[in-house]
Amino acid sequence: MRNIAKDRAAIEYHRRVWGIEFPGAEGFIEPEWKRNFGMALDAQPSLVTQANAGIPSMLVTFIDPDIYKVLTAKNQAAEIFGEVRKGSFIDVTAIFPVVEHTGEVSSYGDFNENGRTGLNTNFPNRESYLYQTVCEWGDLELERAGEAKIQWANEVKQSGVIVLNKFQNLTYFLGVSGLQNYGLLNDPSLPTAIAPSPKANGGLTWLTTAGAANATAAEVYNDLLALVTQLFIQSAGLVDAKSKMTLAMSPKSSAALNLTNTYNVNVTDQLKKNYPNLEVKSAVQYGALTAQNSQGSALGEIVQLIADDVEGQQTGYCAFNEKLRGGPVIRAMSSVKQKMAQGTWGAVVRQPFAIAQMIGV
Numbered sequence: 001m002r003n004i005a006k007d008r009a010a011i012e013y014h015r016r017v018w019g020i021e022f023p024g025a026e027g028f029i030e031p032e033w034k035r036n037f038g039m040a041l042d043a044q045p046s047l048v049t050q051a052n053a054g055i056p057s058m059l060v061t062f063i064d065p066d067i068y069k070v071l072t073a074k075n076q077a078a079e080i081f082g083e084v085r086k087g088s089f090i091d092v093t094a095i096f097p098v099v100e101h102t103g104e105v106s107s108y109g110d111f112n113e114n115g116r117t118g119l120n121t122n123f124p125n126r127e128s129y130l131y132q133t134v135c136e137w138g139d140l141e142l143e144r145a146g147e148a149k150i151q152w153a154n155e156v157k158q159s160g161v162i163v164l165n166k167f168q169n170l171t172y173f174l175g176v177s178g179l180q181n182y183g184l185l186n187d188p189s190l191p192t193a194i195a196p197s198p199k200a201n202g203g204l205t206w207l208t209t210a211g212a213a214n215a216t217a218a219e220v221y222n223d224l225l226a227l228v229t230q231l232f233i234q235s236a237g238l239v240d241a242k243s244k245m246t247l248a249m250s251p252k253s254s255a256a257l258n259l260t261n262t263y264n265v266n267v268t269d270q271l272k273k274n275y276p277n278l279e280v281k282s283a284v285q286y287g288a289l290t291a292q293n294s295q296g297s298a299l300g301e302i303v304q305l306i307a308d309d310v311e312g313q314q315t316g317y318c319a320f321n322e323k324l325r326g327g328p329v330i331r332a333m334s335s336v337k338q339k340m341a342q343g344t345w346g347a348v349v350r351q352p353f354a355i356a357q358m359i360g361v
Helices: 004-018 031-037 077-081 139-147 152-174 217-234 251-258 267-274
Strands: 083-085 093-095 098-104 116-122 125-127 129-138 245-249 278-282 298-300 302-307 316-326 335-349 355-359
Touching: 077 083, 077 152, 077 245, 077 316, 125 335, 129 139, 129 152, 139 152, 152 316, 152 335, 217 267, 217 302, 217 355, 251 267, 251 278, 267 278
Parallel strands: 083 316, 245 278
Antiparallel strands: 093 125, 098 116, 129 335, 245 302, 302 355, 316 335
16 A cells, blocks of 8 residues: 555655655655656657547538529520420421412302402421530549438539529520521511610619619609500400400519509509509519610610410410430449420410510610
8 A cells, every 4th residue: 555654755755856746746756766767757758649629520510401402593485475395306407387368359140250268377496405414423422422422413404404494494585596496585486576665864773783773653654654565566466455465574574563653552553453464474584585686786684565366376385395304324333314394485475476675674
């Protein structure tokens, strides 16, 4: 057993010989050892490992299981103009027959054989465009993403569908260059667009670049009234105030419909009162893809007024020949890939007179 008296004697010796005193301390080494071997007990010992006072930060890192996805503008073309399937994956050209009734009358007589009725037919056509993307992921990539609670293969497939649908939506507005494939904004059969009236504050636009009002509620409503009037004239009265219509514009331009007049009535309320079957829809393409003049200068944002149907016939529709075709899942040595494809006819405008346009708001 340990000799307490001897330890205390050692402490007293240590104080007397070396001039160092630690009240309450007890020695664990013989005093002779300290003197004979010159052990410096007050020296700071050095570390063999790197100095550290913590743990790896990853051990106290929380990964939120709720994964947020980056949002992009909605695919609104089909919402505005409708969408149908025409043909199949193998079809290259689509023909849309048009029949016009013709004829003439003559004065009646029991033996007269004058007067004729007939038909005139046209066969406008559109060309399809097939496009694809490839989803691919590796084994190591998949497992590493799993450590971050991300379902990598599922997300990659969703990305493929989104990419295809975004392009399809773009073709519905602008078609495909180099083919007889047009969009709702550039179909060559569309009537010439009209311009908005000059505003008291200057210019033609409803809102400034920063979004401030550049027009009054009355000025905005008068522009829309001019657009409605243009549609009625183009349709020779087939479209009237009770017809189902879609007013399409950019989200920015749609904000101008909230401007109020001196009676605290906004533009939207006035439209609902006078055109009960009119619906307002928006898409960024009406603002982001502004029209240009022959010199390439921007003319401003576009507004379209579309009669949904006339005499029971659809004004037009967005058309596809293949919505989504998935290829076989191909397994490589340490990765997987799959092809996805779609096909589009663009926007098929069957009755161009039922669409009125205004450029420059």
